[in-house]
Amino acid sequence: MDISGTIIASVNEFEEINVVKHIFFECTCCTKCCQLNNIPVTEPDIRLMQDNGIEIDQMIETMSPVLIANKNLERNGLIKAYILRQKPFVRECAFLEENRLCKVHDFKPLTCQLYPFSVKRNEDKLYVIVHPKNICEHIEIDVDESKSNTSEIAENLLSILFGEKQTD
Numbered sequence: 681m682d683i684s685g686t687i688i689a690s691v692n693e694f695e696e697i698n699v700v701k702h703i704f705f706e707c708t709c710c711t712k713c714c715q716l717n718n719i720p721v722t723e724p725d726i727r728l729m730q731d732n733g734i735e736i737d738q739m740i741e742t743m744s745p746v747l748i749a750n751k752n753l754e755r756n757g758l759i760k761a762y763i764l765r766q767k768p769f770v771r772e773c774a775f776l777e778e779n780r781l782c783k784v785h786d787f788k789p790l791t792c793q794l795y796p797f798s799v800k801r802n803e804d805k806l807y808v809i810v811h812p813k814n815i816c817e818h819i820e821i822d823v824d825e826s827k828s829n830t831s832e833i834a835e836n837l838l839s840i841l842f843g844e845k846q847t848d
């Protein structure tokens with residue numbers, strides 16, 4: 681069953697999470713998603729990697745930027761993005777090391793941080809969805825509520841996108 685694009689939670693303007701689907705996901709670090717083509721890298725991603733010592737020609741393919749749906753949720757529309765560099769003749773990310781760990785884990789592109797999920801805005805709500813190009817085989821769908829970690833997934837995505845919630 682292809683679950684790409686499935687809504688798993690909605691978030692209102694007060695960042696209250698409403699679970700739409702009970703799922704269970706835990707990353708097994710199988711690295712299958714590091715073998716995807718055309719992983720987008722935005723200009724903020726590039727600046728962050730440069731700040732951490734990665735040269736531009738190490739991180740992006742030498743092709744023109746492409747337009748992708750905006751991940752900066754304050755604005756709608758399309759933004760310019762580049763393509764994460766792959767190893768020569770091997771269909772996997774240039775940062776995937778021989779020990780199968782990510783060389784840039786602590787400052788990897790936003791898409792990598794959110795995968796296998798994504799967030800879409802529709803009017804005054806955010807929707808947490810399974811990534812539209814999902815290839816991850818480790819999402820269990822429609823699990824029992826006691827096993828579900830949908831809320832934690834949504835909270836984690838919100839903290840990646842907006843930072844930790846401020847408390848008084």
Ligand code: SF4
Nearest residue numbers: 707708710711713816
């Ligand atoms: S495919 Fe899924 S389980 Fe494998 S590394 Fe990517 S997110 Fe983790």
Ligand code: SF4
Nearest residue numbers: 714773775776782792
């Ligand atoms: S940057 Fe890291 S997490 Fe992203 S595709 Fe490359 S190896 Fe995988």
